[in-house]
Amino acid sequence: MIVSARTTSSAHAVEIFRTERGAVYQCDATQRLILDFWDTHTALSTRDFAQFRRMVNTIDVQQMALSTGSAYDVEILAPPRSERCYVLTLCEIIHLRELLNGSQLMLDLNSMLRECGCSLTSIA
Amino acid sequence: MKDLVRLRTSVKESVELALNQQIQMEMVSSSKYLAMAGWCDRNGFDYSAGFFYKQSEEERSHAMKIFHYLSDQGGTAHSPEVPAVEQEFDSLRAVFEGALEQEIAVTDSINRIIVICRRENDFATDELMKWFVKEQMEEEYIARRCLDLFDQIPADQIFELDKQLASVTYDGAPFGE
Numbered sequence: 408m409i410v411s412a413r414t415t416s417s418a419h420a421v422e423i424f425r426t427e428r429g430a431v432y433q434c435d436a437t438q439r440l441i442l443d444f445w446d447t448h449t450a451l452s453t454r455d456f457a458q459f460r461r462m463v464n465t466i467d468v469q470q471m472a473l474s475t476g477s478a479y480d481v482e483i484l485a486p487p488r489s490e491r492c493y494v495l496t497l498c499e500i501i502h503l504r505e506l507l508n509g510s511q512l513m514l515d516l517n518s519m520l521r522e523c524g525c526s527l528t529s530i531a
Numbered sequence: 532m533k534d535l536v537r538l539r540t541s542v543k544e545s546v547e548l549a550l551n552q553q554i555q556m557e558m559v560s561s562s563k564y565l566a567m568a569g570w571c572d573r574n575g576f577d578y579s580a581g582f583f584y585k586q587s588e589e590e591r592s593h594a595m596k597i598f599h600y601l602s603d604q605g606g607t608a609h610s611p612e613v614p615a616v617e618q619e620f621d622s623l624r625a626v627f628e629g630a631l632e633q634e635i636a637v638t639d640s641i642n643r644i645i646v647i648c649r650r651e652n653d654f655a656t657d658e659l660m661k662w663f664v665k666e667q668m669e670e671e672y673i674a675r676r677c678l679d680l681f682d683q684i685p686a687d688q689i690f691e692l693d694k695q696l697a698s699v700t701y702d703g704a705p706f707g708e
C-alpha cells in the first residue's frame with residue numbers, strides 16, 4: 408500500500424525520526440509506519456518495517472564498495488507486501504540505514520517509556 | 532502515541548535475534564547428528580546409528596519448539612540456513628567426542644540467551660529457556676557417560692560397546708522428574 412504522507416500525517420501521523428534524506432511517521436489510526444524517503448511514501452506495518460530494516464541492514468556494503476562489477480553498483484530492494492521497489496546506491500543504503508535505525512531507536516524509546524508508565528505523546 | 536512494537540509482539544528485537552540464532556544452532560545440531568548417524572550406519576555400528584538418528588530428530592524438535600514460540604509471541608521466526616557439516620569421522624570415539632562438544636556449545640548458547648532475557652525483563656522467554664537448561668543437563672550427561680564407556684569397555688568388544696552406548700539414559704534425579 409502506498410499512501411501520501413501528507414494526507415496521513417496531517418490527521419494522525421506523528422514524525423518519529425528525521426534525517427536530511429527522509430523521515431518516518433507513525434500513524435496510530437492505521438497502526439502503520441510511513442517511510443518518507445527520496446520523495447516516496449510507503450506505509451508499512453511494524454512487522455514489515457522490521458523486516459525491511461533487516462533487509463537494509465544485511466546488505467553487504469563492503470562488497471558493494473570493493474567490487475568493480477556493475478552488478479554491485481546498486482541493490483534492488485522491495486519492502487515486504489508493498490508495490491514499492493528501491494534501487495539503491497551504496498550512499499543511499501547508508502542514508503536509509505541511518506533513517507531506519509534511528510526510527511527503531513525512537514520506537515524502542517517509546518516502548519521503554521510505556522513500560523515505566525510515561526508516554527511520548529507529550530513530547531511529540 | 533501507541534507503542535506499535537509492543538502491540539505487535541512481546542519479544543524484544545535482541546531476544547528475537549538470539550532465538551533465531553538458536554533455531555539455526557539446533558538445526559545445525561540436527562544436521563551434524565544425522566551425519567554421525569549415517570557414518571555409524573555405514574560402519575556397522577547399528578545401535579549408535581539408531582542413537583544419533585533419534586538425536587537428530589530431537590534437535591529438530593528443539594528448533595521447532597523455539598520457532599513456534601517465537602511465532603506465537605508475534606515475533607518473526609526464520610527458517611535457518613544450515614551450512615555443510617562434516618560427514619567423515621576418524622573413529623566411533625571421535626563421533627561421540629564431537630557430540631559432547633556440540634552439546635557444550637549449545638549449553639553455552641542457551642545460557643547466553645538467558646542473560647539477554649534477564650537484561651530485557653523477558654520472563655516468558657526465560658521460562659522457555661529453563662526447559663532447555665534441563666534438556667542440556669541431560670544431553671551433556673549422556674554424551675559424557677558415553678565417552679566413559681569407551682574407557683570401561685575393552686576395545687575388542689566393539690559390538691558390546693556399540694550396544695551399551697545406545698542404552699545410556701539420564702534419570703533427571705536432581706529435579707526429581
Ligand SMILES: [Fe+2]
Pocket residue numbers: 557560589590593637
Ligand atoms: Fe538441542
Ligand SMILES: [Fe+2]
Pocket residue numbers: 560590634637670
Ligand atoms: Fe542436544
